[in-house]
Amino acid sequence: MATVKQAIKQNALAAERAAVINALRPIVPMLAAMAGPHLEVVLHDVSRPACSVIAIANGHISGRAVGSSVLEGPQNDKGFAAATRIRSPDGAVHSLVEDYVTVTASGRALRSASAIFRDASGQPFATLCLNADLSGFQAAHGWLAQMLAPVAQAMSMVAQTPAPVPAAAPAAPSQTQMDALMRQIISEAVGPGGSAQSMSREAKIQAVGAMQRRGLFIVKGGVERAAAALQVSRFTIYNYMEQLRQRE
Structure with a gap:
Protein backbone atom coordinates (compact mmCIF):
# COMPACT_ATOMS: atom_id res chain seq x y z
CA MET A 1 0.00 0.00 0.00
CA ALA A 2 2.83 2.35 0.90
CA THR A 3 4.51 1.53 -2.38
CA VAL A 4 1.37 2.45 -4.31
CA LYS A 5 1.05 5.76 -2.46
CA GLN A 6 4.69 6.49 -3.10
CA ALA A 7 4.27 5.74 -6.80
CA ILE A 8 1.23 8.01 -7.00
CA LYS A 9 3.18 10.78 -5.29
CA GLN A 10 6.14 10.35 -7.63
CA ASN A 11 3.84 10.44 -10.66
CA ALA A 12 2.23 13.63 -9.36
CA LEU A 13 5.63 15.23 -8.83
CA ALA A 14 6.76 14.19 -12.31
CA ALA A 15 3.61 15.67 -13.84
CA GLU A 16 4.14 18.88 -11.88
CA ARG A 17 7.74 19.15 -13.07
CA ALA A 18 6.80 18.51 -16.69
CA ALA A 19 4.04 21.13 -16.56
CA VAL A 20 6.38 23.79 -15.15
CA ILE A 21 9.15 23.01 -17.65
CA ASN A 22 6.71 23.15 -20.57
CA ALA A 23 5.46 26.51 -19.30
CA LEU A 24 9.03 27.84 -19.08
CA ARG A 25 10.14 26.77 -22.58
CA PRO A 26 8.53 29.66 -24.54
CA ILE A 27 9.95 32.17 -22.06
CA VAL A 28 13.48 31.41 -23.31
CA PRO A 29 13.10 32.78 -26.87
CA MET A 30 10.81 35.57 -25.67
CA LEU A 31 13.40 36.98 -23.26
CA ALA A 32 16.16 36.67 -25.85
CA ALA A 33 14.06 38.43 -28.49
CA MET A 34 13.40 41.33 -26.14
CA ALA A 35 16.95 41.65 -24.77
CA GLY A 36 18.93 41.06 -27.97
CA PRO A 37 21.99 38.97 -28.84
CA HIS A 38 24.01 39.90 -25.76
CA LEU A 39 21.80 37.96 -23.33
CA GLU A 40 21.98 34.17 -23.10
CA VAL A 41 18.83 32.52 -21.75
CA VAL A 42 19.13 28.90 -20.61
CA LEU A 43 16.58 26.45 -19.20
CA HIS A 44 18.10 23.51 -17.31
CA ASP A 45 16.64 20.21 -16.17
CA VAL A 46 18.87 19.66 -13.15
CA SER A 47 17.74 16.07 -12.82
CA ARG A 48 19.80 15.33 -15.97
CA PRO A 49 23.20 16.94 -15.29
CA ALA A 50 24.88 15.20 -18.25
CA CYS A 51 22.51 16.92 -20.71
CA SER A 52 20.83 19.56 -18.56
CA VAL A 53 20.26 22.22 -21.24
CA ILE A 54 16.75 21.65 -22.59
CA ALA A 55 16.23 25.12 -24.13
CA ILE A 56 18.70 27.89 -24.92
CA ALA A 57 18.83 31.17 -26.83
CA ASN A 58 22.01 33.04 -27.82
CA GLY A 59 24.13 30.03 -26.93
CA HIS A 60 27.07 31.60 -28.77
CA ILE A 61 27.82 33.52 -25.58
CA SER A 62 28.88 30.40 -23.67
CA GLY A 63 29.24 28.02 -26.63
CA ARG A 64 26.41 25.74 -25.49
CA ALA A 65 23.42 24.15 -27.22
CA VAL A 66 20.45 21.96 -26.31
CA GLY A 67 21.82 18.78 -24.74
CA SER A 68 24.94 20.41 -23.30
CA SER A 69 26.11 19.29 -19.89
CA VAL A 70 25.71 21.35 -16.78
CA LEU A 71 29.50 21.22 -16.50
CA GLU A 72 29.91 23.09 -19.81
CA GLY A 73 28.39 26.25 -18.40
CA PRO A 74 30.19 29.29 -17.01
CA GLN A 75 32.31 28.90 -13.92
CA ASN A 76 31.32 30.16 -10.46
CA ASP A 77 27.61 29.72 -11.20
CA LYS A 78 25.85 30.43 -7.92
CA GLY A 79 22.57 29.33 -9.46
CA PHE A 80 23.69 25.72 -9.71
CA ALA A 81 25.10 25.89 -6.21
CA ALA A 82 21.68 26.96 -4.93
CA ALA A 83 19.92 24.30 -7.01
CA THR A 84 21.96 21.47 -5.50
CA ARG A 85 21.41 22.45 -1.89
CA ILE A 86 19.37 20.24 0.42
CA ARG A 87 15.73 20.46 -0.51
CA SER A 88 13.56 22.88 1.38
CA PRO A 89 11.83 21.32 4.40
CA ASP A 90 8.90 23.69 3.87
CA GLY A 91 7.94 22.20 0.53
CA ALA A 92 7.96 24.08 -2.77
CA VAL A 93 9.98 27.27 -2.34
CA HIS A 94 11.35 28.77 -5.51
CA SER A 95 14.63 30.66 -5.20
CA LEU A 96 16.09 33.63 -7.03
CA VAL A 97 19.84 34.15 -7.18
CA GLU A 98 20.34 37.55 -8.75
CA ASP A 99 23.17 39.67 -10.04
CA TYR A 100 26.32 37.57 -9.72
CA VAL A 101 29.34 37.16 -11.99
CA THR A 102 30.25 34.02 -13.92
CA VAL A 103 33.16 33.40 -16.30
CA THR A 104 33.02 31.61 -19.67
CA ALA A 105 35.61 29.09 -20.82
CA SER A 106 37.16 31.82 -22.98
CA GLY A 107 37.53 34.10 -19.97
CA ARG A 108 34.67 36.52 -20.63
CA ALA A 109 32.88 37.81 -17.55
CA LEU A 110 29.08 37.53 -17.59
CA ARG A 111 26.51 39.17 -15.38
CA SER A 112 24.16 36.37 -14.36
CA ALA A 113 20.94 35.61 -12.54
CA SER A 114 19.10 32.33 -11.94
CA ALA A 115 15.65 31.25 -10.84
CA ILE A 116 15.47 27.81 -9.19
CA PHE A 117 12.16 25.94 -9.36
CA ARG A 118 11.22 23.28 -6.79
CA ASP A 119 8.42 20.76 -6.82
CA ALA A 120 5.87 20.16 -4.07
CA SER A 121 8.40 18.11 -2.13
CA GLY A 122 10.93 20.96 -2.13
CA GLN A 123 13.28 19.22 -4.55
CA PRO A 124 14.88 21.52 -7.18
CA PHE A 125 14.24 20.30 -10.72
CA ALA A 126 14.75 23.25 -13.10
CA THR A 127 16.68 26.50 -13.35
CA LEU A 128 16.15 29.42 -15.69
CA CYS A 129 19.44 31.28 -16.10
CA LEU A 130 20.28 34.64 -17.67
CA ASN A 131 23.86 35.43 -18.67
CA ALA A 132 24.59 38.91 -20.02
CA ASP A 133 27.75 39.43 -22.06
CA LEU A 134 29.02 42.87 -21.06
CA SER A 135 32.15 42.91 -23.24
CA GLY A 136 30.52 45.08 -25.91
CA PHE A 137 29.17 47.50 -23.32
CA GLN A 138 32.55 47.65 -21.59
CA ALA A 139 34.22 48.54 -24.89
CA ALA A 140 31.60 51.23 -25.54
CA HIS A 141 32.05 52.57 -22.01
CA GLY A 142 35.80 52.81 -22.51
CA TRP A 143 35.35 54.59 -25.85
CA LEU A 144 32.86 57.05 -24.36
CA ALA A 145 35.14 57.74 -21.41
CA GLN A 146 38.01 58.44 -23.80
CA MET A 147 35.88 60.71 -25.99
CA LEU A 148 34.39 62.62 -23.06
CA ALA A 149 37.63 63.06 -21.10
CA PRO A 150 38.63 66.34 -22.87
CA VAL A 151 35.11 67.68 -22.37
CA ALA A 152 35.15 66.81 -18.67
CA GLN A 153 38.56 68.47 -18.32
CA ALA A 154 37.37 71.61 -20.10
CA MET A 155 34.22 71.78 -17.98
CA SER A 156 36.32 71.41 -14.85
CA MET A 157 38.47 74.36 -15.91
CA VAL A 158 35.36 76.42 -16.65
CA ALA A 159 33.97 75.61 -13.21
CA GLN A 160 37.19 76.86 -11.62
CA THR A 161 37.15 80.14 -13.58
CA PRO A 162 35.57 83.00 -11.61
CA ALA A 163 32.28 84.09 -13.06
CA PRO A 164 32.50 87.42 -14.90
CA VAL A 165 31.03 90.40 -13.14
CA PRO A 166 27.81 91.25 -14.97
CA ALA A 167 27.95 94.54 -16.81
CA ALA A 168 25.84 97.31 -15.42
CA ALA A 169 22.57 97.81 -17.22
CA PRO A 170 22.71 100.72 -19.66
CA ALA A 171 21.27 103.90 -18.24
CA ALA A 172 17.89 104.94 -19.51
CA PRO A 173 18.01 107.76 -22.04
CA SER A 174 17.61 111.18 -20.49
Whole structure:
Protein backbone atom coordinates (compact mmCIF):
# COMPACT_ATOMS: atom_id res chain seq x y z
CA MET A 1 0.00 0.00 0.00
CA ALA A 2 2.83 2.35 0.90
CA THR A 3 4.51 1.53 -2.38
CA VAL A 4 1.37 2.45 -4.31
CA LYS A 5 1.05 5.76 -2.46
CA GLN A 6 4.69 6.49 -3.10
CA ALA A 7 4.27 5.74 -6.80
CA ILE A 8 1.23 8.01 -7.00
CA LYS A 9 3.18 10.78 -5.29
CA GLN A 10 6.14 10.35 -7.63
CA ASN A 11 3.84 10.44 -10.66
CA ALA A 12 2.23 13.63 -9.36
CA LEU A 13 5.63 15.23 -8.83
CA ALA A 14 6.76 14.19 -12.31
CA ALA A 15 3.61 15.67 -13.84
CA GLU A 16 4.14 18.88 -11.88
CA ARG A 17 7.74 19.15 -13.07
CA ALA A 18 6.80 18.51 -16.69
CA ALA A 19 4.04 21.13 -16.56
CA VAL A 20 6.38 23.79 -15.15
CA ILE A 21 9.15 23.01 -17.65
CA ASN A 22 6.71 23.15 -20.57
CA ALA A 23 5.46 26.51 -19.30
CA LEU A 24 9.03 27.84 -19.08
CA ARG A 25 10.14 26.77 -22.58
CA PRO A 26 8.53 29.66 -24.54
CA ILE A 27 9.95 32.17 -22.06
CA VAL A 28 13.48 31.41 -23.31
CA PRO A 29 13.10 32.78 -26.87
CA MET A 30 10.81 35.57 -25.67
CA LEU A 31 13.40 36.98 -23.26
CA ALA A 32 16.16 36.67 -25.85
CA ALA A 33 14.06 38.43 -28.49
CA MET A 34 13.40 41.33 -26.14
CA ALA A 35 16.95 41.65 -24.77
CA GLY A 36 18.93 41.06 -27.97
CA PRO A 37 21.99 38.97 -28.84
CA HIS A 38 24.01 39.90 -25.76
CA LEU A 39 21.80 37.96 -23.33
CA GLU A 40 21.98 34.17 -23.10
CA VAL A 41 18.83 32.52 -21.75
CA VAL A 42 19.13 28.90 -20.61
CA LEU A 43 16.58 26.45 -19.20
CA HIS A 44 18.10 23.51 -17.31
CA ASP A 45 16.64 20.21 -16.17
CA VAL A 46 18.87 19.66 -13.15
CA SER A 47 17.74 16.07 -12.82
CA ARG A 48 19.80 15.33 -15.97
CA PRO A 49 23.20 16.94 -15.29
CA ALA A 50 24.88 15.20 -18.25
CA CYS A 51 22.51 16.92 -20.71
CA SER A 52 20.83 19.56 -18.56
CA VAL A 53 20.26 22.22 -21.24
CA ILE A 54 16.75 21.65 -22.59
CA ALA A 55 16.23 25.12 -24.13
CA ILE A 56 18.70 27.89 -24.92
CA ALA A 57 18.83 31.17 -26.83
CA ASN A 58 22.01 33.04 -27.82
CA GLY A 59 24.13 30.03 -26.93
CA HIS A 60 27.07 31.60 -28.77
CA ILE A 61 27.82 33.52 -25.58
CA SER A 62 28.88 30.40 -23.67
CA GLY A 63 29.24 28.02 -26.63
CA ARG A 64 26.41 25.74 -25.49
CA ALA A 65 23.42 24.15 -27.22
CA VAL A 66 20.45 21.96 -26.31
CA GLY A 67 21.82 18.78 -24.74
CA SER A 68 24.94 20.41 -23.30
CA SER A 69 26.11 19.29 -19.89
CA VAL A 70 25.71 21.35 -16.78
CA LEU A 71 29.50 21.22 -16.50
CA GLU A 72 29.91 23.09 -19.81
CA GLY A 73 28.39 26.25 -18.40
CA PRO A 74 30.19 29.29 -17.01
CA GLN A 75 32.31 28.90 -13.92
CA ASN A 76 31.32 30.16 -10.46
CA ASP A 77 27.61 29.72 -11.20
CA LYS A 78 25.85 30.43 -7.92
CA GLY A 79 22.57 29.33 -9.46
CA PHE A 80 23.69 25.72 -9.71
CA ALA A 81 25.10 25.89 -6.21
CA ALA A 82 21.68 26.96 -4.93
CA ALA A 83 19.92 24.30 -7.01
CA THR A 84 21.96 21.47 -5.50
CA ARG A 85 21.41 22.45 -1.89
CA ILE A 86 19.37 20.24 0.42
CA ARG A 87 15.73 20.46 -0.51
CA SER A 88 13.56 22.88 1.38
CA PRO A 89 11.83 21.32 4.40
CA ASP A 90 8.90 23.69 3.87
CA GLY A 91 7.94 22.20 0.53
CA ALA A 92 7.96 24.08 -2.77
CA VAL A 93 9.98 27.27 -2.34
CA HIS A 94 11.35 28.77 -5.51
CA SER A 95 14.63 30.66 -5.20
CA LEU A 96 16.09 33.63 -7.03
CA VAL A 97 19.84 34.15 -7.18
CA GLU A 98 20.34 37.55 -8.75
CA ASP A 99 23.17 39.67 -10.04
CA TYR A 100 26.32 37.57 -9.72
CA VAL A 101 29.34 37.16 -11.99
CA THR A 102 30.25 34.02 -13.92
CA VAL A 103 33.16 33.40 -16.30
CA THR A 104 33.02 31.61 -19.67
CA ALA A 105 35.61 29.09 -20.82
CA SER A 106 37.16 31.82 -22.98
CA GLY A 107 37.53 34.10 -19.97
CA ARG A 108 34.67 36.52 -20.63
CA ALA A 109 32.88 37.81 -17.55
CA LEU A 110 29.08 37.53 -17.59
CA ARG A 111 26.51 39.17 -15.38
CA SER A 112 24.16 36.37 -14.36
CA ALA A 113 20.94 35.61 -12.54
CA SER A 114 19.10 32.33 -11.94
CA ALA A 115 15.65 31.25 -10.84
CA ILE A 116 15.47 27.81 -9.19
CA PHE A 117 12.16 25.94 -9.36
CA ARG A 118 11.22 23.28 -6.79
CA ASP A 119 8.42 20.76 -6.82
CA ALA A 120 5.87 20.16 -4.07
CA SER A 121 8.40 18.11 -2.13
CA GLY A 122 10.93 20.96 -2.13
CA GLN A 123 13.28 19.22 -4.55
CA PRO A 124 14.88 21.52 -7.18
CA PHE A 125 14.24 20.30 -10.72
CA ALA A 126 14.75 23.25 -13.10
CA THR A 127 16.68 26.50 -13.35
CA LEU A 128 16.15 29.42 -15.69
CA CYS A 129 19.44 31.28 -16.10
CA LEU A 130 20.28 34.64 -17.67
CA ASN A 131 23.86 35.43 -18.67
CA ALA A 132 24.59 38.91 -20.02
CA ASP A 133 27.75 39.43 -22.06
CA LEU A 134 29.02 42.87 -21.06
CA SER A 135 32.15 42.91 -23.24
CA GLY A 136 30.52 45.08 -25.91
CA PHE A 137 29.17 47.50 -23.32
CA GLN A 138 32.55 47.65 -21.59
CA ALA A 139 34.22 48.54 -24.89
CA ALA A 140 31.60 51.23 -25.54
CA HIS A 141 32.05 52.57 -22.01
CA GLY A 142 35.80 52.81 -22.51
CA TRP A 143 35.35 54.59 -25.85
CA LEU A 144 32.86 57.05 -24.36
CA ALA A 145 35.14 57.74 -21.41
CA GLN A 146 38.01 58.44 -23.80
CA MET A 147 35.88 60.71 -25.99
CA LEU A 148 34.39 62.62 -23.06
CA ALA A 149 37.63 63.06 -21.10
CA PRO A 150 38.63 66.34 -22.87
CA VAL A 151 35.11 67.68 -22.37
CA ALA A 152 35.15 66.81 -18.67
CA GLN A 153 38.56 68.47 -18.32
CA ALA A 154 37.37 71.61 -20.10
CA MET A 155 34.22 71.78 -17.98
CA SER A 156 36.32 71.41 -14.85
CA MET A 157 38.47 74.36 -15.91
CA VAL A 158 35.36 76.42 -16.65
CA ALA A 159 33.97 75.61 -13.21
CA GLN A 160 37.19 76.86 -11.62
CA THR A 161 37.15 80.14 -13.58
CA PRO A 162 35.57 83.00 -11.61
CA ALA A 163 32.28 84.09 -13.06
CA PRO A 164 32.50 87.42 -14.90
CA VAL A 165 31.03 90.40 -13.14
CA PRO A 166 27.81 91.25 -14.97
CA ALA A 167 27.95 94.54 -16.81
CA ALA A 168 25.84 97.31 -15.42
CA ALA A 169 22.57 97.81 -17.22
CA PRO A 170 22.71 100.72 -19.66
CA ALA A 171 21.27 103.90 -18.24
CA ALA A 172 17.89 104.94 -19.51
CA PRO A 173 18.01 107.76 -22.04
CA SER A 174 17.61 111.18 -20.49
CA GLN A 175 14.70 113.40 -21.43
CA THR A 176 17.06 115.51 -23.53
CA GLN A 177 18.11 112.43 -25.49
CA MET A 178 14.48 111.36 -25.91
CA ASP A 179 13.58 114.78 -27.26
CA ALA A 180 16.44 114.62 -29.74
CA LEU A 181 15.39 111.14 -30.92
CA MET A 182 11.77 112.23 -31.37
CA ARG A 183 12.83 115.28 -33.41
CA GLN A 184 15.06 113.06 -35.56
CA ILE A 185 12.25 110.56 -36.24
CA ILE A 186 9.82 113.34 -37.17
CA SER A 187 12.38 115.10 -39.36
CA GLU A 188 13.24 111.91 -41.27
CA ALA A 189 9.54 111.06 -41.71
CA VAL A 190 8.63 114.50 -43.04
CA GLY A 191 11.55 114.39 -45.45
CA PRO A 192 13.86 117.01 -46.95
CA GLY A 193 12.65 120.54 -46.46
CA GLY A 194 10.55 119.63 -43.44
CA SER A 195 7.62 121.82 -44.55
CA ALA A 196 4.18 120.44 -43.74
CA GLN A 197 2.54 123.12 -45.88
CA SER A 198 3.96 121.63 -49.07
CA MET A 199 2.97 118.03 -48.17
CA SER A 200 -0.09 116.37 -49.65
CA ARG A 201 -2.54 114.46 -47.50
CA GLU A 202 -1.12 111.14 -48.74
CA ALA A 203 2.41 112.30 -47.95
CA LYS A 204 1.33 113.10 -44.42
CA ILE A 205 -0.28 109.67 -44.08
CA GLN A 206 2.98 108.04 -45.20
CA ALA A 207 4.93 110.22 -42.76
CA VAL A 208 2.68 109.08 -39.92
CA GLY A 209 3.32 105.48 -41.00
CA ALA A 210 7.08 106.05 -40.85
CA MET A 211 6.79 107.59 -37.38
CA GLN A 212 4.60 104.72 -36.23
CA ARG A 213 7.10 102.12 -37.43
CA ARG A 214 9.87 103.90 -35.53
CA GLY A 215 7.82 103.73 -32.32
CA LEU A 216 7.21 107.45 -31.93
CA PHE A 217 3.62 107.06 -30.80
CA ILE A 218 4.57 104.72 -27.97
CA VAL A 219 6.40 107.57 -26.27
CA LYS A 220 4.37 110.04 -24.25
CA GLY A 221 3.82 113.20 -26.27
CA GLY A 222 4.67 111.55 -29.58
CA VAL A 223 1.22 112.07 -31.11
CA GLU A 224 1.20 115.73 -30.11
CA ARG A 225 4.64 116.34 -31.61
CA ALA A 226 3.68 114.61 -34.86
CA ALA A 227 0.49 116.68 -35.08
CA ALA A 228 2.44 119.90 -34.55
CA ALA A 229 5.03 118.96 -37.17
CA LEU A 230 2.38 118.06 -39.77
CA GLN A 231 0.15 120.99 -38.77
CA VAL A 232 -2.87 118.75 -38.13
CA SER A 233 -4.87 117.80 -35.05
CA ARG A 234 -4.30 114.81 -32.77
CA PHE A 235 -7.57 113.38 -34.10
CA THR A 236 -6.18 113.58 -37.64
CA ILE A 237 -3.05 111.65 -36.59
CA TYR A 238 -5.25 108.86 -35.17
CA ASN A 239 -7.35 108.95 -38.33
CA TYR A 240 -4.22 108.53 -40.46
CA MET A 241 -3.12 105.55 -38.33
CA GLU A 242 -6.54 103.93 -38.77
CA GLN A 243 -6.33 104.36 -42.54
CA LEU A 244 -2.89 102.75 -42.53
CA ARG A 245 -4.25 99.84 -40.51
CA GLN A 246 -7.06 99.31 -43.03
CA ARG A 247 -4.55 99.22 -45.89
CA GLU A 248 -2.56 96.37 -44.35
